[in-house]
Amino acid sequence: MERWLALLAALVAVIVGMLLFWLGGPTRPNMEITQRVFVVEVRDHYFDPPGLSVLPNDRVVWVLKENAQGDGHTVTAYHPSQDRPLRIPAGARPWNSGLMTQIGQSYSYVFALPGVYDYFCTLHEQQGMVGRIIVGGAANPSPTEQGLPAAAQSSIPTIEELSGVVGEVFNAIALLQGIEYLAGQSQTALALRQLRDFQGVFAQSAVAAALAKQGVREQFESRLSVLEALLSRGAPRAALEQAVAHAKALLDALTKL
Ligand SMILES: [Cu+2]
Incomplete structure (x- = not known):
């Protein structure tokens, strides 16, 4: 009897799983690619x-x-x-x-x-x-x-x-400037998304390795966190510009090595 119950439970689990998958499909948010x-x-x-x-x-x-x-x-x-x-x-x-x-x-x-x-x-x-x-x-x-x-x-x-790494550093500088620009256009949600996407891939990037080599990787990451906090609470433009400038300064130093 216990075996039957276990089988029944497994069957129900499979059916519920399939149903959830089928139902979830069309309602899942579109994985649209954000324009950077x-x-x-x-x-x-x-x-x-x-x-x-x-x-x-x-x-x-x-x-x-x-x-x-x-x-x-x-x-x-x-x-x-x-x-x-x-x-x-x-x-x-x-x-x-x-x-x-x-x-x-x-x-x-x-x-x-x-x-x-x-x-x-x-x-x-x-x-x-x-x-x-x-x-x-x-x-x-x-x-x-x-x-x-x-x-x-x-x-x-x-x-x-x-x-190579020079291009990645240039990209990072331009993405940060892009975040400042988007925020300046009152597109704070897009600015935040661009920042979080950047943070998401940063750990594995050549930029992270280059910053680590200079001993400033954690400093850079904390400056990104400051920027994220400012964006999240809709800080005034001057504060955002200063946070971007702080993060950029560490990247600029890499291009002058
Ligand atoms: Cu000119």
Whole structure:
């Protein structure tokens, strides 16, 4: 009799399990992929960070942070439509921000096609104000620095750099800047999500290893926690900016090693 009861219980458990699975299927939240927002700061006279390695559908926003001379900056793709050789994937939509002169002014672009995208500031290209974004991993064949002005050849990150730890550090800087940007746009929920996604993959990242090597990994993680707490309670913008700056400072130090 006990055996029958046990069998019955097992049968009921299986049926209930199947029912829950079937019922749970359609009501489970969509595992949609969140669009990440990377912010590149436009400064006198460089892009910070100068390179990124992103995935298709990621958004990059360039935000004007410095304009001391008042002549402004642009964010412009290397493309024949801009009187320049093609240095973005064939078929990719070229972009040109136009002249940005107001601090805080921004320009946004969503990268759809994989490949390497080089861009420049039309006013300061000769001073090496150029940037590079790899979408969907390193391209084959890899573009070279040839054909760029001399100053740009030395300032543009190489494919190898962007595919390695340097690229990961640049990405982390731009993601933190993206969190600050989203919060500034009153998109606090998205900012928090981006921060938590970043925290979720941080432990296994090359950035964590590089910070650990400098003995500042825990310091960095606690600065992320401070940022998370501030975002969670809707702290004022100045406090968020300071928290982002604190976290970024440790990453910036890595790029200067
Ligand atoms: Cu410029």
